[in-house]
Amino acid sequence: MICPALIDFEASCLPEYGRSFPIEVAIARMDGKNHAWLIRPAPAWEFWDWFPEAEALHGISRELLAREGLPPAQVVAEMADFVRDCRVYADADLDQYWLEVLCQAVGAKLPFPVRYLGELMQKRGYTRPQVVAALEEAKRQLPKEHLAREDAKRLALTVKLLFDEPPQGVSS
Known part of the structure; x- marks a missing residue:
């Protein structure tokens, strides 16, 4: 099973602290x-906006982006190809926001929706304790x-751990 796909963005800062863009x-x-x-x-x-605090967290500098970053249009096209027919999920609505900012910058329509x-x-019927346990195991790994x-890999592992174990009260 290749789907669902999990997405995660890093940004120049959080939107509540300024006008952020995906990096x-x-x-x-x-x-x-x-x-x-x-x-x-x-x-x-x-x-x-660019916040040094955000840069300290993710370790991505403006210089690195200028040197190694790909053009936004290329990123949008390659992302669309990579997910193919998968449904794309994120653990925060900010990921949908940054996808929109990315697409708006190049005049592209959204290649896929980002679901919560x-x-x-x-x-799927998972309980909070099941989700927390899977997330803790994924964080450990x-x-x-x-x-x-x-x-994104940790989120995908969390989902895989859950999918490998049926929801409580459901037999396989």
Whole structure:
């Protein structure tokens, strides 16, 4: 099973602290494949906010983005290809926001919607203790945080751990 796919963005700052833009995005599929993209800032974001505190968390500098970041249009196209027909989920609505900011910068329509992971867990009948236990195990196996690739991989592992175990009260 390769679906669902889990997405995570890193940004220049959190929106509540300023006008933020996406700087890295990663998608992890349940088959173990994952991909991360550094995003070269779009010209429209030139005067948007950049917080040193955010940079300290994710370790991505403006210089790194200028040197190694990919053009936003390329990132959007490659993300769409990578997820193919998978439904894409995130653990926060900010990921949908940053996908929208990314697409708006290049005049592209959204390549896919970003659904809330909690809704999938609820729909499948998982209890809060099951989700917390799976998340704790995923954090134990993949402890690095605030790196889009690691965060997306940890979310995909959480979902895989849950999918490998039926919801409480459901026999396999």
